[in-house]
Amino acid sequence: MTTISRPRRAFWGDVRFLIGIALVAISITGVWMILSSSDSATPVLQATRTIVQGEAMVSSDFQVVDVGLGGLTDDYLAPEDLEAGRVAARTIVSGELVPRTASADADDSRSTTxxxxxxxxxxxxxxxxxxxxxxxxxxxxxxxxHDAPRILVADVIVGEVLESEGMLADSGSAVELVIDRADVAEVLAAITSGASLSIVPIGAGS
Known part of the structure; x- marks a missing residue:
């Protein structure tokens, strides 16, 4: 009697099957990771405008966004962390997520306007x-x-450019500056002595 042997399955067919299973597993794992990341998103504060150093931090200047920060979550301010009496320790740019290091107690601030x-x-x-x-x-x-111009205070931050009135309206501007408290006396002395003051952006002369 002649026995008809069953055809053997091609080796490459088995490999393609295994690869297919692996791809499905990878796809499922990727979806799971995305969903897990979404579930672990943390609400943090994001600045809705530029807040300069020394300026009070109030809730109206921020919005709450959910972000997956992983292990960095504790490095950023959550909504419940915004307490009264806090000021910006540095300039916080509009749209920036607010790190804890950018907030300081008003009593500890060395700057004023x-x-x-x-x-x-x-x-x-x-x-x-x-x-x-x-x-x-x-x-x-x-x-x-007036004598030759010289730098009075370097590296100060503009808090706001104000509208000038009177004689200086056409030739100059009133500017609110954020300066170190140690420089206040010298600046006031220059103002009261009639010195001519000028605001020069860093790098303007380069």
Missing amino acids: IVVESTTGIPDDVDAGTVVELWQAPLLEDGRA
Whole structure:
């Protein structure tokens, strides 16, 4: 009697089958990881405008977003972390997730704000958060002319560019600056002595 042997399954057919199972498993794992990441998203604060150093941090300046930060979750401020009496320890840019290190107690802040009138025009790209230099040209003893300009305070932050009125409306601007408290006396002395003050953006002269 002649026995008809069954055809053997091709080796490559078995390999393709195993590969198919592996791809399905990888796909399922990927979907599971995405869903797990979504489930572990944490609500954190995101700035809705630029907040300069020393400025009070209030709830209206933030929105709550859900972000999957993994092990970095504790490094960022959650909604319940925004307490009264907190100020920005540095400039927080609009759209930035707020790290804990960007918040400080108001009593510990070394910065304050002061308004100066710049006798020169302010470039259009200078706004809240811009780092500038404050220059002065001291008034000479005769009271008729000014000495050569020199830097009064370096690396100060613009809090706000204000609308000027009166004689300086066409030639200069009033600017709110965030400065170190240690520099306040020197700046006030320059203002009261009649020095000509100018705001110069960092790098403007390069």
